[in-house]
Amino acid sequence: MSAIDEKFDVIDDVFVDGIDIHSRGRTRNNYGPVLFVLSLALLEWDQLPPLWVTRKNPIGWREGQKDSLRYYRTVEEFAAAYKFGDYFQLLTLRRATDPIPLHFIDHIELDDPKRGVRKPDFSYFVGARAALGEASRNFPDLPIESHRCPASCNCEASYADVTEEEMKRLFAPRGVSTPHVEGLRTTTSTPSQAV
Numbered sequence: 001m002s003a004i005d006e007k008f009d010v011i012d013d014v015f016v017d018g019i020d021i022h023s024r025g026r027t028r029n030n031y032g033p034v035l036f037v038l039s040l041a042l043l044e045w046d047q048l049p050p051l052w053v054t055r056k057n058p059i060g061w062r063e064g065q066k067d068s069l070r071y072y073r074t075v076e077e078f079a080a081a082y083k084f085g086d087y088f089q090l091l092t093l094r095r096a097t098d099p100i101p102l103h104f105i106d107h108i109e110l111d112d113p114k115r116g117v118r119k120p121d122f123s124y125f126v127g128a129r130a131a132l133g134e135a136s137r138n139f140p141d142l143p144i145e146s147h148r149c150p151a152s153c154n155c156e157a158s159y160a161d162v163t164e165e166e167m168k169r170l171f172a173p174r175g176v177s178t179p180h181v182e183g184l185r186t187t188t189s190t191p192s193q194a195v
Helices: 003-007 021-025 040-044 075-081 124-135 155-160 164-171
Strands: 014-017 034-038 051-053 090-093 105-110 119-123 144-146
Touching (some): 105 124, 119 124, 124 144
Parallel strands (some): 105 144
Antiparallel strands (some): 014 090, 051 090
16 A cells, blocks of 8 residues: 555555557557456446546546546546547546456457567567466466557567566566476467467
């Protein structure tokens, strides 16, 4: 719990982007290389926490500001002012104290930075994909795909400028050593066959 979360009463809230920031910005997403694409079936879940939509990104909120200035208060207000593709309007699951079940994930997209780690047959993508596969082993039909970059995406160049330490933080799973995925090769596999 952070003091900022407490100050703005968002301690148990989950903020979800309504767009794919990587594709929209045509570069890597600074929040990380994994995109969980949620199914619209989540909206019909009977245990769904209250769903609110921010008027602007919480980073621009001010202390003492009313909820009516932070969030749309009615469906009519939302319909009149929401702009699909706006980075600053976020879906918010309020008071989400329980996890969202994995079966509401339509698919997972993982950036492929096209970088290896000291061995030509190992890449950050392969290691992270193997870890995601292991983490979701109870959901064998959950697709884990290479991120679908739009034309003129700058993510590879952006990842080329990232330090090895930062690459390990972004792509190397905690608690999983490199030997766990050493045998995997990227030279002949497609993203859907890498694991």
